[in-house]
Amino acid sequence: MSERLDRLAAVCGGCNRCALSSTRTNLVFGMGNEAAKVLFVGEAPGEQEDKAGLPFVGPSGKLLDLYLGSIGLDRTKNAYIANILKCRPPHNRDPLPEEIAACLPYLREQTKALSPAFIVCLGRFAAMTLISPDFRVTRDHGVFYEKGGITFMGTFHPSALLRDPEKKGLALNDFLGLEEKLKEKGILK
Numbered sequence: 001m002s003e004r005l006d007r008l009a010a011v012c013g014g015c016n017r018c019a020l021s022s023t024r025t026n027l028v029f030g031m032g033n034e035a036a037k038v039l040f041v042g043e044a045p046g047e048q049e050d051k052a053g054l055p056f057v058g059p060s061g062k063l064l065d066l067y068l069g070s071i072g073l074d075r076t077k078n079a080y081i082a083n084i085l086k087c088r089p090p091h092n093r094d095p096l097p098e099e100i101a102a103c104l105p106y107l108r109e110q111t112k113a114l115s116p117a118f119i120v121c122l123g124r125f126a127a128m129t130l131i132s133p134d135f136r137v138t139r140d141h142g143v144f145y146e147k148g149g150i151t152f153m154g155t156f157h158p159s160a161l162l163r164d165p166e167k168k169g170l171a172l173n174d175f176l177g178l179e180e181k182l183k184e185k186g187i188l189k
């Protein structure tokens, strides 16, 4: 890890800004290639992520890896994955506003250190937090937004796609739109 991310991960490891620090098994800082130009942001670690200390390692992670692979992205080579929350909410309940407020400065600092050109928000919590509080996934998925020198796009959360497989085609279209943009910018060949 770069020294800046290393320091941030150490600070996060000692964080007790919210109650989730007392119920987590492991903090889930994020993983991927730090030089990647695309950052994917999910909601919060689930049970398997909490055990492993890594993001998207359960069934939704397998689906995410398929979508990444379909457009030439790979979390070990040219993508980075993080979450809005770095600790698992008990029983995978929705993140609370105070938990998001407590954790968001870490993601902002992580984003500065990674310096991505694109941020893809996976699901409504990430999109409402990073793109707009009015974001509605069914209405706004696949749309690109420029903010602060970064291009944002929101799409369906992989867990939502596992619950409602009919949306998988819409999500694939969002990824194909992303592929086109990444090619335009010379990020993908």
Ligand code: URA
Pocket (backbone or CB within 6 Å): 042, 043, 044, 045, 046, 049, 054, 055, 056, 057, 060, 083, 159
């Ligand atoms: N769901 C998320 O939003 N993030 C993970 O890391 C795993 C499941």
